[in-house]
Amino acid sequence: MRILVLSGPNLNLLGERETAVYGTTTLAVIEDQVTARAVTIGVDVRFAQSNHEGELIDHLHAARRECDAVVFNPGGYTHTSVALRDAVAAIGIPVVEVHLSNVHARESFRAHSMIAAAARGQVAGFGATSYVLGLEAAAVLASAGGRPASVQPTSSEGGQGGMGGGER
Numbered sequence: 001m002r003i004l005v006l007s008g009p010n011l012n013l014l015g016e017r018e019t020a021v022y023g024t025t026t027l028a029v030i031e032d033q034v035t036a037r038a039v040t041i042g043v044d045v046r047f048a049q050s051n052h053e054g055e056l057i058d059h060l061h062a063a064r065r066e067c068d069a070v071v072f073n074p075g076g077y078t079h080t081s082v083a084l085r086d087a088v089a090a091i092g093i094p095v096v097e098v099h100l101s102n103v104h105a106r107e108s109f110r111a112h113s114m115i116a117a118a119a120r121g122q123v124a125g126f127g128a129t130s131y132v133l134g135l136e137a138a139a140v141l142a143s144a145g146g147r148p149a150s151v152q153p154t155s156s157e158g159g160q161g162g163m164g165g166g167e168r
Helices: 027-041 053-066 075-079 082-090 129-143
Strands: 002-007 044-049 069-073 095-099 121-124
Touching: 002 027, 002 053, 002 129, 027 044, 027 129, 053 069, 053 082, 069 129, 095 129, 121 129
Parallel strands: 002 044, 002 069, 069 095, 095 121
Antiparallel strands: none
């Protein structure tokens, strides 16, 4: 099983920028932690990071043929990118959205994710561990044949499967 771990804009600066919010752990250290966990659960991981929306879309498109699932931290694009949301919806493999901080406890604009309705789930607020938890969730979804047709949530589910987000 192969899983893409994809990180969006500014995540290359982890450990340096806004450490009060994102901590001092670098993206390289997070990738080491994810790799260590992947080895223990028998998953091959591939990493990519880009500050460019089109490159992120290209990585998602490639993943549909090369990977069984995606762990995706869209960074600031979470709240603005219909194009990334559409790419996540189009690829036909499970995508787990991850965030280091609890986006629902921050500025109000961060509480809405454009990606969430197309992703299979969301992990937020656990710092670097969010990536490891996202990997574990993606592996479970992929091993369960997590490639079903998109299921539209009912209005009471808010598109989050009961795991945060939704309309507020």
